[in-house]
Amino acid sequence: MDKSISTLTESVADIHDGAVLMIGGFGGSGSPIELIHTLIDRFRETGSPKDVTVINNNAGNGFVGIAAMIKAGMVKKMICSFPRSSNAEAFNEKFLADEIELELVPQGTLAERIRAAGAGIPAFYTPTSFGTELAIGKPTEEFDGKHYVQERWLKADFAIVKGQLGDKHGNLTYRLAGRNFNPLMCMAADVTIAQVSDLVEAGGIDPEQVITPGIFVDHVVEVKSPQQEEILVRTGAVH
Amino acid sequence: MDKSISTLTESVADIHDGAVLMIGGFGGSGSPIELIHTLIDRFRETGSPKDVTVINNNAGNGFVGIAAMIKAGMVKKMICSFPRSSNAEAFNEKFLADEIELELVPQGTLAERIRAAGAGIPAFYTPTSFGTELAIGKPTEEFDGKHYVQERWLKADFAIVKGQLGDKHGNLTYRLAGRNFNPLMCMAADVTIAQVSDLVEAGGIDPEQVITPGIFVDHVVEVKSPQQEEILVRTGAVH
Amino acid sequence: MTYTKLTNAQIAWRAAQDIEDGAYVNLGIGFPEMVAKFQPEGREAVFHTENGVLGFGQAPAEGSEDWDLINAGKKAITLKPGASFFHHADSFAMVRGGHLDVAILGAYQIAQNGDLANWRVGSKGVPAVGGAMDLVHGAKRVAVITDHVTKDGKPKLVETCTFPLTGVGCVTRVYTSLAVVDIEGGKFVLREKLSDISMDELQALTGATLHTDGPVADLSVPEL
Amino acid sequence: MTYTKLTNAQIAWRAAQDIEDGAYVNLGIGFPEMVAKFQPEGREAVFHTENGVLGFGQAPAEGSEDWDLINAGKKAITLKPGASFFHHADSFAMVRGGHLDVAILGAYQIAQNGDLANWRVGSKGVPAVGGAMDLVHGAKRVAVITDHVTKDGKPKLVETCTFPLTGVGCVTRVYTSLAVVDIEGGKFVLREKLSDISMDELQALTGATLHTDGPVADLSVPEL
Numbered sequence: 010m011d012k013s014i015s016t017l018t019e020s021v022a023d024i025h026d027g028a029v030l031m032i033g034g035f036g037g038s039g040s041p042i043e044l045i046h047t048l049i050d051r052f053r054e055t056g057s058p059k060d061v062t063v064i065n066n067n068a069g070n071g072f073v074g075i076a077a078m079i080k081a082g083m084v085k086k087m088i089c090s091f092p093r094s095s096n097a098e099a100f101n102e103k104f105l106a107d108e109i110e111l112e113l114v115p116q117g118t119l120a121e122r123i124r125a126a127g128a129g130i131p132a133f134y135t136p137t138s139f140g141t142e143l144a145i146g147k148p149t150e151e152f153d154g155k156h157y158v159q160e161r162w163l164k165a166d167f168a169i170v171k172g173q174l175g176d177k178h179g180n181l182t183y184r185l186a187g188r189n190f191n192p193l194m195c196m197a198a199d200v201t202i203a204q205v206s207d208l209v210e211a212g213g214i215d216p217e218q219v220i221t222p223g224i225f226v227d228h229v230v231e232v233k234s235p236q237q238e239e240i241l242v243r244t245g246a247v248h
Numbered sequence: 249m250d251k252s253i254s255t256l257t258e259s260v261a262d263i264h265d266g267a268v269l270m271i272g273g274f275g276g277s278g279s280p281i282e283l284i285h286t287l288i289d290r291f292r293e294t295g296s297p298k299d300v301t302v303i304n305n306n307a308g309n310g311f312v313g314i315a316a317m318i319k320a321g322m323v324k325k326m327i328c329s330f331p332r333s334s335n336a337e338a339f340n341e342k343f344l345a346d347e348i349e350l351e352l353v354p355q356g357t358l359a360e361r362i363r364a365a366g367a368g369i370p371a372f373y374t375p376t377s378f379g380t381e382l383a384i385g386k387p388t389e390e391f392d393g394k395h396y397v398q399e400r401w402l403k404a405d406f407a408i409v410k411g412q413l414g415d416k417h418g419n420l421t422y423r424l425a426g427r428n429f430n431p432l433m434c435m436a437a438d439v440t441i442a443q444v445s446d447l448v449e450a451g452g453i454d455p456e457q458v459i460t461p462g463i464f465v466d467h468v469v470e471v472k473s474p475q476q477e478e479i480l481v482r483t484g485a486v487h
Numbered sequence: 488m489t490y491t492k493l494t495n496a497q498i499a500w501r502a503a504q505d506i507e508d509g510a511y512v513n514l515g516i517g518f519p520e521m522v523a524k525f526q527p528e529g530r531e532a533v534f535h536t537e538n539g540v541l542g543f544g545q546a547p548a549e550g551s552e553d554w555d556l557i558n559a560g561k562k563a564i565t566l567k568p569g570a571s572f573f574h575h576a577d578s579f580a581m582v583r584g585g586h587l588d589v590a591i592l593g594a595y596q597i598a599q600n601g602d603l604a605n606w607r608v609g610s611k612g613v614p615a616v617g618g619a620m621d622l623v624h625g626a627k628r629v630a631v632i633t634d635h636v637t638k639d640g641k642p643k644l645v646e647t648c649t650f651p652l653t654g655v656g657c658v659t660r661v662y663t664s665l666a667v668v669d670i671e672g673g674k675f676v677l678r679e680k681l682s683d684i685s686m687d688e689l690q691a692l693t694g695a696t697l698h699t700d701g702p703v704a705d706l707s708v709p710e711l
Numbered sequence: 712m713t714y715t716k717l718t719n720a721q722i723a724w725r726a727a728q729d730i731e732d733g734a735y736v737n738l739g740i741g742f743p744e745m746v747a748k749f750q751p752e753g754r755e756a757v758f759h760t761e762n763g764v765l766g767f768g769q770a771p772a773e774g775s776e777d778w779d780l781i782n783a784g785k786k787a788i789t790l791k792p793g794a795s796f797f798h799h800a801d802s803f804a805m806v807r808g809g810h811l812d813v814a815i816l817g818a819y820q821i822a823q824n825g826d827l828a829n830w831r832v833g834s835k836g837v838p839a840v841g842g843a844m845d846l847v848h849g850a851k852r853v854a855v856i857t858d859h860v861t862k863d864g865k866p867k868l869v870e871t872c873t874f875p876l877t878g879v880g881c882v883t884r885v886y887t888s889l890a891v892v893d894i895e896g897g898k899f900v901l902r903e904k905l906s907d908i909s910m911d912e913l914q915a916l917t918g919a920t921l922h923t924d925g926p927v928a929d930l931s932v933p934e935l
Binding site: 274275276277278305329330331332333336339340343344350352353354355356357358359360362363374375376377378379380381382395422423424425426427428429430431432459476477478479 | 764778796838841848
């Protein structure tokens with residue numbers, strides 16, 4: 010049982026054309042920037058993976074990370090809650106030119122749909138979005154006099170996430186608010202690839218402090234001193 | 249912001265006749281035995297709280313804890329997954345004499361119904377119990393060619409749980425497998441009362457290691473060196 | 488016009504006065520974040536941010552930001568004692584599950600039945616919704632802070648929202664630059680107004696009937 | 712009868728041979744727990760228990776139990792390196808969400824369409840279900856270990872279950888005291904049988920037709 014992979018390149022090698030890809034992080038917090046950039050490099054060299062659907066809360070900022078994926082032309086569709094933000098030109102331009110699809114999902118519904126996929130719950134009811142245009146076409150139901158919208162699980166072929174500690178069994182911890190969507194995405198993808206700042210032996214993480222149990226993680230790759238996406242965005246870095 | 253309460257007696261004083269009461273723990277692991285016994289003492293002295301509905305995975309063992317509650321005659325109904333076990337005579341006798349109601353729920357469905365209550369999800373679909381007698385009367389639905397049963401959230405008036413560390417904001421950690429249902433029940437009850445082995449000031453628990461954030465907890469009472477229910481059962485202790 | 492409308496800071500100050508000691512509070516991105524600055528002496532609210540932090544404090548000094556420690560507006564934050572981290576599903580369990588005492592949001596329009604429109608003004612451009620639709624159906628109390636009218640002078644308090652809805656019948660109190668208005672039984676009920684504005688002037692700036700069911704107090708705020 | 716049926720330990724041993732290296736495994740309470748003892752050399756399975764532990768090991772020495780560290784059968788356990796704790800909803804997310812590679816359960820009856828009855832034999836007494844109904848619809852592979860017949864000699868492999876169901880069409884392989892039987896396309900397909908039992912004898916002890924779609928291997932196990 011050793012889920013560690015020695016290179017970033019190997020770790021994302023199986024991500025295929027048309028893959029549905031969950032990418033952890035919220036803004037620059039907990040964003041697996043090295044994994045994303047490795048995937049972009051592969052696309053630039055080989056033309057693959059193309060036509061990827063990306064699931065993330067946002068749609069990238071600046072010229073790095075998801076924004077750079079979009080700019081590079083490898084993203085067919087975004088599923089997110091908040092694509093509109095400062096420095097989101099990469100998405101904006103493609104969207105306004107009708108070159109990228111958008112499925113807009115309320116943030117809590119996005120989180121819960123991902124968790125539902127991980128938990129084997131094909132559908133659930135939420136009050137969120139009832140009576141709004143984001144509920145159009147969705148079944149509704151009344152429970153105890155209140156109205157709810159039925160939402161479906163959201164699965165992915167791959168998830169790429171960023172952890173702090175990772176062990177060879179795939180157990181993960183996260184740094185501060187970098188946790189965000191990462192543990193949920195680990196549950197919801199067929200294959201989960203985690204970059205971690207420190208890769209330790211099994212037993213190197215206190216069992217009570219594991220946030221993502223290894224059963225949800227397939228591959229772990231160590232990236233010591235990872236870059237912080239927010240700083241890259243603020244300094245105008247381009248990938 | 250100080251959720252600490254100095255005595256066990258005060259901490260359970262508001263639990264009223266007819267209350268729906270979630271009790272954390274799985275067997276003796278994570279069972280808030282001192283809170284339970286304090287509640288029994290109150291019932292014996294005052295006749296209240298009576299007609300309580302108890303939600304727990306089991307229905308008590310031996311002559312302590314939930315079994316002692318049942319034996320004392322304060323429990324109207326059990327909602328649980330596994331009432332049949334060794335030393336479960338207290339429940340068995342009442343059940344076979346038709347003196348206690350039982351709602352039997354598959355274990356994972358029980359956990360998910362409690363979590364759903366805490367998360368504001370009134371209903372969800374699960375494959376569990378489809379085609380069995382435990383699904384009778386429940387709506388079913390087909391998603392992607394598979395059959396699912398609709399389950400409703402499960403709420404409580406009160407939850408009593410056992411933590412390891414607790415701070416004055418109500419943040420909790422748990423000991424080993426004592427975690428089990430405790431964090432879920434904290435989310436699903438109107439009022440949550442936690443006994444903890446060590447009560448610390450706010451800031452005394454690393455924010456990354458909090459398992460139950462204080463928003464889910466109303467009262468914290470310190471019980472140093474709590475008793476372990478399993479040992480009480482094995483030694484034939486009677487409360 | 489013989490009155491001076493409240494500044495954003497003063498609106499935020501007024502909203503802050505209604506937050507009780509020990510309340511769990513979510514403040515929308517932007518203007519509502521300002522409410523945190525005006526917690527009354529002796530009261531301690533706990534602030535929640537959707538991305539997974541409870542108990543955060545003010546922004547760190549410039550240059551000492553840790554960009555793994557941010558709020559839903561992606562601004563750097565600090566932690567107070569008793570803070571905790573959790574993932575997004577737990578964070579929205581707090582929201583949707585009714586665990587927050589109050590959410591304070593901005594608005595494009597608020598209808599007299601409590602409908603809120605605050606995420607989109609039309610069908611052009613890039614839409615973005617974030618956590619607003621969850622917050623309006625989760626917090627025990629959903630309040631709005633806003634200028635009383637739009638930049639071009641149109642009412643924001645209306646009979647029926649014309650912009651896309653964020654939520655149906657969810658708002659119960661609106662703090663504006665001119666008044667404090669409750670929503671009860673499908674009506675706007677005026678609670679407080681600037682002493683210098685007349686009822687007629689205020690009604691003229693409001694897109695639906697302002698009702699009263701008792702004395703209307705002066706909306707009185709400090710210089711800020 | 713010229714054959715000797717397998718002991719429980721031998722049935723458990725046979726089931727253990729099909730568990731791959733690195734597999735995540737849930738073993739039902741009681742007899743199935745025995746499977747853990749017979750992991751083949753060089754393979755490492757990770758055992759899950761519903762109450763919220765992944766990566767547990769054998770029982771501790773008597774007297775050194777920590778009763779906060781137990782499995783779903785409420786037996787004391789120990790941890791292996793790489794273990795983790797989680798709450799019940801996360802634990803059943805692992806189950807229901809298809810993250811376990813295999814679940815091995817006991818049975819009262821197994822029908823040729825994969826239906827399983829293992830929680831209740833009638834309508835009398837105190838019913839108890841536990842996590843069985845979740846496990847049968849969660850794990851990627853659901854296998855049963857059981858004596859081939861009941862204590863009074865009745866078939867456990869049947870056309871249709873007469874006892875209350877645990878799950879519909881969920882079992883894909885049955886390890887019995889006489890044979891290894893797959894369930895495919897609504898049929899029992901015999902894969903292995905004790906060399907000393909004839910097809911006729913085996914069929915006579917089975918409540919539904921045993922099909923073959925190729926050679927039937929010898930069910931061969933060590934002395935245990």
